[in-house]
Amino acid sequence: MSENSAMLAPDLIEQLQQKTAMLWFNPNLGGELPPTELTATAIQVAQERLQRSQALLCHLFPELIEHQGMIESALLPLNQAEQKLFPQLELSTQAIYLKADHELAIAGSIKARGGFHEVIAISEKIAIEHQLMAADQDLIRLASPQAKILFSEYTISVGSTGNLGLSIGIMAAALGFKAVVHMSVEAKQWKKQRLRDRGVEVIEHRGDYAAAVAGGRAEAKRNPKCHFVDDEQSALLFLGYAACAEYLATQLKQQQRVIDREHPLMIYIPSGVGGAPGGICYGLKAIFGDAVHCFFAEPVASPCMLVQLAADTDQPVSVYDIGLDNKTEADGLAVGLASSLVSPFMRAQLSGVFTVEDPQLYDNLYQLKQFENIEVEPSAAAALQGPVWINSAEAKAYLAAQQVDIQKATHVIWSTGGCLVPQQEMQKFQKLGQDIYLSQHSH
Numbered sequence: 273m274s275e276n277s278a279m280l281a282p283d284l285i286e287q288l289q290q291k292t293a294m295l296w297f298n299p300n301l302g303g304e305l306p307p308t309e310l311t312a313t314a315i316q317v318a319q320e321r322l323q324r325s326q327a328l329l330c331h332l333f334p335e336l337i338e339h340q341g342m343i344e345s346a347l348l349p350l351n352q353a354e355q356k357l358f359p360q361l362e363l364s365t366q367a368i369y370l371k372a373d374h375e376l377a378i379a380g381s382i383k384a385r386g387g388f389h390e391v392i393a394i395s396e397k398i399a400i401e402h403q404l405m406a407a408d409q410d411l412i413r414l415a416s417p418q419a420k421i422l423f424s425e426y427t428i429s430v431g432s433t434g435n436l437g438l439s440i441g442i443m444a445a446a447l448g449f450k451a452v453v454h455m456s457v458e459a460k461q462w463k464k465q466r467l468r469d470r471g472v473e474v475i476e477h478r479g480d481y482a483a484a485v486a487g488g489r490a491e492a493k494r495n496p497k498c499h500f501v502d503d504e505q506s507a508l509l510f511l512g513y514a515a516c517a518e519y520l521a522t523q524l525k526q527q528q529r530v531i532d533r534e535h536p537l538m539i540y541i542p543s544g545v546g547g548a549p550g551g552i553c554y555g556l557k558a559i560f561g562d563a564v565h566c567f568f569a570e571p572v573a574s575p576c577m578l579v580q581l582a583a584d585t586d587q588p589v590s591v592y593d594i595g596l597d598n599k600t601e602a603d604g605l606a607v608g609l610a611s612s613l614v615s616p617f618m619r620a621q622l623s624g625v626f627t628v629e630d631p632q633l634y635d636n637l638y639q640l641k642q643f644e645n646i647e648v649e650p651s652a653a654a655a656l657q658g659p660v661w662i663n664s665a666e667a668k669a670y671l672a673a674q675q676v677d678i679q680k681a682t683h684v685i686w687s688t689g690g691c692l693v694p695q696q697e698m699q700k701f702q703k704l705g706q707d708i709y710l711s712q713h714s715h
């Protein structure tokens with residue numbers, strides 16, 4: 273254990289080291305946000321940028337025409353929630369939804385939101401600098417032959433455990449950039465292959481996610497015409513995620529779900545470095561304030577946001593610092609150190625974190641398929657335990673302090689990835705899940 277762990281309570285360290293699922297509440301919830309340029313206006317700018325790119329996205333990816341070029345997903349009621357998925361919860365009404373980012377086109381995961389936004393924002397900036405367009409114009413101009421020639425002189429690179437690489441690599445290549453993705457050890461072979469098939473250069477690193485990011489960052493520094501998408505520090509990624517909040521608010525209205533202090537919104541999202549779930553939480557807080565309660569789900573081996581927030585320090589504290597190995601089947605969540613951009617926001621806004629054991633991921637993934645016919649990847653299955661935790665004895669004190677009557681809440685489980693997983697891989701996941709499910713539920 274490193275000296276950084278000294279800032280954590282010994283009993284919490286001990287609990288985390290046991291690697292059994294747990295629920296942790298953030299004692300600093302409701303504190304002050306750090307000073308920031310990431311204002312509500314900045315979120316609005318990102319949202320408008322994504323609107324201005326709808327024609328561009330339809331042009332680059334005809335499969336997006338049916339969605340009018342919107343990077344958006346359905347809000348699905350989990351119809352079997354009461355009887356099958358959560359029979360132990362006494363829920364009187366249909367109140368549990370799945371936000372279906374596992375269906376997001378092109379990138380196949382939540383990373384489409386932040387990743388596409390950043391690549392488009394960078395392209396826009398380069399095009400404006402070269403007088404190919406003016407500010408605030410429709411971004412279809414980024415698809416012109418002149419723009420393509422211009423972009424071919426530039427490189428866009430990223431370090432990733434897989435899904436961010438898919439998102440950035442595919443969008444950058446489609447616009448004509450040279451695209452380079454630095455992958456960490458846990459990145460799946462099919463993700464590397466998919467990128468190479470699209471003309472993206474994939475560089476494999478022997479280290480973990482942080483090592484892949486560091487490798488990419490160092491290489492980008494040497495090349496002034498290279499933009500590095502920095503998952504640990506990027507405001508453009510963060511704002512791309514935050515931009516989704518308004519559409520979710522619209523979807524909840526369409527479902528006739530009232531959201532206010534008395535009828536709170538409970539959000540459960542899997543977290544890796546914290547960028548995607550942090551941005552979403554930040555965007556939702558800007559709209560719903562105290563009426564939204566956000567919880568992150570992290571693997572027991574990789575609870576990096578939990579560790580960072582519990583240590584309550586500006587110094588980075590990683591899961592390695594407390595002797596965890598960051599080894600999990602949830603490749604999208606295998607991150608040892610939380611984003612230094614995002615964790616100060618989450619210190620003030622995140623309600624808590626629950627951890628998930630790997631077998632539970634497969635159990636969840638199998639049940640979603642069996643009862644709802646929804647296929648997700650292991651990382652995306654992490655949040656499904658959210659409603660169980662919030663109904664547990666461990667949550668009573670929190671709910672009382674927040675004056676939350678859980679019967680009046682709307683629950684949104686964020687499903688973060690899966691539609692690109694090859695059938696063969698998915699069948700392996702399902703088989704594993706079935707074995708675990710049957711052994712858990714047979715008695």
Ligand SMILES: *Cc1c(COP(=O)(O)O)cnc(C)c1O
Pocket residue numbers: 381382383435436542543544545546547548549550604605607649651652688689690
């Ligand atoms: C990246 C990812 C997450 C978490 O996002 P972070 O920004 O790394 O916290 C969750 N689920 C899936 C499937 C992902 O790819």
